[in-house]
Amino acid sequence: MTGAEAQLQPPAYQRVLGAIREFLRRIPVALRRAEIDTRLFGMLVALAIIWVGFNVVSDGGFLTARNLWNLSVQSASIGIMATGMVLVIVSRNIDLSVGSLLGFLGYTMAMVQIEWIPRALGLGFDQPYTWLVALVVGLVLGATLGAITGLIIGYGGVPSFIVTLGGLLVFRGLIFSYAQGQTMAPLDGIFRLLGGGPEGSLGETLSWAVGVVIAVAIVINAVRSRRRKRHYGFQVRPMWAEIALNGFAIAAVLGAVWVANAYSWPEALAAQFAEERGIPIPPGGLIIPTGIAYPVLILLAVTIVMTYVATRRRFGRNVYAMGGNPEAARLGGINTRKTIVTIFAVMGVLCAISAAVQTARLNAAVTGLGGQNELDVISAAVIGGTSFAGGIGSIPGAVLGAVVMQSLRSGMLLLNVDSPTQDIIVGFVLVIAVGLDAYLRRRAG
Amino acid sequence: MTVEILPPSTPPSPAAPRAPLVDMRDIRVSFGGVHAVDGVNIDLHEGEVVGLVGGNGAGKSTLMKVLSGAQSADAGEIHIRGEVASISSPRDAKTYGIECIYQTLALADNLDCPANIFLGRELVSRVGSLDDDAMEAASRTVLNRLNPNFKNFAAPVVSLSGGQRQAVAIGRAIHFEAKILIMDEPTAALGPAETAQVRDVIKQLKEEGIGIFLISHDIHDVFDLADRISVMYHGRIVDTVEKGSVTTDEVLAMIILGKKAAEASREELAEIQI
Numbered sequence: 144m145t146g147a148e149a150q151l152q153p154p155a156y157q158r159v160l161g162a163i164r165e166f167l168r169r170i171p172v173a174l175r176r177a178e179i180d181t182r183l184f185g186m187l188v189a190l191a192i193i194w195v196g197f198n199v200v201s202d203g204g205f206l207t208a209r210n211l212w213n214l215s216v217q218s219a220s221i222g223i224m225a226t227g228m229v230l231v232i233v234s235r236n237i238d239l240s241v242g243s244l245l246g247f248l249g250y251t252m253a254m255v256q257i258e259w260i261p262r263a264l265g266l267g268f269d270q271p272y273t274w275l276v277a278l279v280v281g282l283v284l285g286a287t288l289g290a291i292t293g294l295i296i297g298y299g300g301v302p303s304f305i306v307t308l309g310g311l312l313v314f315r316g317l318i319f320s321y322a323q324g325q326t327m328a329p330l331d332g333i334f335r336l337l338g339g340g341p342e343g344s345l346g347e348t349l350s351w352a353v354g355v356v357i358a359v360a361i362v363i364n365a366v367r368s369r370r371r372k373r374h375y376g377f378q379v380r381p382m383w384a385e386i387a388l389n390g391f392a393i394a395a396v397l398g399a400v401w402v403a404n405a406y407s408w409p410e411a412l413a414a415q416f417a418e419e420r421g422i423p424i425p426p427g428g429l430i431i432p433t434g435i436a437y438p439v440l441i442l443l444a445v446t447i448v449m450t451y452v453a454t455r456r457r458f459g460r461n462v463y464a465m466g467g468n469p470e471a472a473r474l475g476g477i478n479t480r481k482t483i484v485t486i487f488a489v490m491g492v493l494c495a496i497s498a499a500v501q502t503a504r505l506n507a508a509v510t511g512l513g514g515q516n517e518l519d520v521i522s523a524a525v526i527g528g529t530s531f532a533g534g535i536g537s538i539p540g541a542v543l544g545a546v547v548m549q550s551l552r553s554g555m556l557l558l559n560v561d562s563p564t565q566d567i568i569v570g571f572v573l574v575i576a577v578g579l580d581a582y583l584r585r586r587a588g
Numbered sequence: 589m590t591v592e593i594l595p596p597s598t599p600p601s602p603a604a605p606r607a608p609l610v611d612m613r614d615i616r617v618s619f620g621g622v623h624a625v626d627g628v629n630i631d632l633h634e635g636e637v638v639g640l641v642g643g644n645g646a647g648k649s650t651l652m653k654v655l656s657g658a659q660s661a662d663a664g665e666i667h668i669r670g671e672v673a674s675i676s677s678p679r680d681a682k683t684y685g686i687e688c689i690y691q692t693l694a695l696a697d698n699l700d701c702p703a704n705i706f707l708g709r710e711l712v713s714r715v716g717s718l719d720d721d722a723m724e725a726a727s728r729t730v731l732n733r734l735n736p737n738f739k740n741f742a743a744p745v746v747s748l749s750g751g752q753r754q755a756v757a758i759g760r761a762i763h764f765e766a767k768i769l770i771m772d773e774p775t776a777a778l779g780p781a782e783t784a785q786v787r788d789v790i791k792q793l794k795e796e797g798i799g800i801f802l803i804s805h806d807i808h809d810v811f812d813l814a815d816r817i818s819v820m821y822h823g824r825i826v827d828t829v830e831k832g833s834v835t836t837d838e839v840l841a842m843i844i845l846g847k848k849a850a851e852a853s854r855e856e857l858a859e860i861q862i
Contacts, residue, residue: 371721372721374721375721375722375724375725377721377724377725451717454718455717455718455720456716456717456718457710457712457716457718460699460703460710460718461708463696463698463699463703464696464699464703464707464708466698467696467697467698467699468694468695468696468697468698470692470694471692471693471694471695471696471704471707472696472707472708473658473678474656474658474678474688474690474694475678475694475707475708475709476677476678476679476682476708476709477707477708533698534696534697534698534699535698
């Protein structure tokens, strides 16, 4: 090699960088061939990096059954609301009132259990129906208040930012109309199970049953989708991709169940349980697998239903059409006003579900309930790839976004990072994540 | 506000066979004192193309929006096949077989081609789930007819070329078997090859007995495709003429001067260099 040729050769580090760049460039191509959502894949990778990173830094403290189980429960409440926030933002709206609405609905449900049924109606505490009545009251009120918000936005023509900013103040203030803002506790025994905890979980057998049902559903769905596409003569995914993708999904589901079952009841609680039932405690302590917590089960159900609504129902398609081009949606004969009312009513229902989970978990309703939740919910949706320009966003993405946010918080807590520093880091992550997403989207054209 | 006079269930009158497909009578639309459409009468027959020409702001698009339900008229009546039609929304218009290809195309850029073709009229299964595969199959059929090279059925339409987007918008009208088609500047954003394709489609649809209102700035397009030409000027119809009875220069003179060909003076014609 002559000197001139050596100069023409780029330096070694540049060649390595070039090779890496080339490799990274090929990933989206392979993903596209396998018809995998690139953004969702990217988020899974980011989540894996966060988890492994925290685990390394905390000397194996992060990836424990106990921590992951807690993480799943802590993500549930925000995740549930984030699924609705996706539809709100996709339709070019915003909902700043979700935290306050959650607080108001949680307080109302607590009042039903502690004041109205036992005292006002004189029916007494802990009736078998108390939890259900409280929940239904919360859901109906949530839907109604959401629909009113939607009516003012859709038919009144007031921007959603303003209407829900008003809602943020009004709902928080309304809490004080109940019991002058005193903390309401304790809650009904059955209602409390909605918040999770060892007793508010499915236990080993049922958790496996849920896992197997989901795995079977994944297989059936894949087979039916292939058959339908073949019927129309469309191209189907390459077989390797189909098997790899669904295999990964099934492994993830069963792995999650395994982790949930690997977390056993705290020793003291297990001992108390054993004593109450007269079960002898074996040497080494009684191991009771906890299984999937009810809030996580609820999140799972909400995610499946909301994904179906968003991608496979007319309503969902109309929401995305409105977000992409409101004028085209109107000219296409879509009743955009009615759609907005429905979106906010759905958001209200989801707030009620989250309110039940949060109050049940606290075993109390406090005036600050759900405070600043709107910011976490919007962040989760946005980290999950929902675009403020409208028309773009996915519900599983938003749930993953909620898990990412909670992972960051929980990991930093594990490392004894103080709360203000946590806020600073989460703030940076939010902006960087969205910036990166915007950059990649521009690059993709 | 609406143009409804009689319910759509009026029995067909005996004179129906020769009634025009569309007959718009004395249509008026004003925006805050500006008469965008000022007492317009226009009609359209089966298998006929009526070219609608005029300068910017002449009222062509507004008039057509009244027919497509996107704009409500302040006064006037619309008769479809001799019966008074009640059109107060795009959905109403579609029930009369009126489809409109807007100049903006009215596509949701974030959605794919099948979702756009079925926008607001999605196919659903028995349980109400979207039948995306059926919609894609139907989209393939209709687009194959318009543009055999069209392959991108899964991509958001924002990533398609101008001609392909136009094809999606036209495909929408054809799939739903428009009887009355409004095309607002269908070739304005297209290259020569794509323009030729759209012209072929228009001729085909005309053969099938569909009535077409064609709004165009391109006087040659209009002369090539239209049977009759209506010239609009400041919200009014200047004249409606058979294509064979006028020259392009005479139509241009009407567009610019707002007067019938015979009424324009020699000086005025000289001034606009015709």
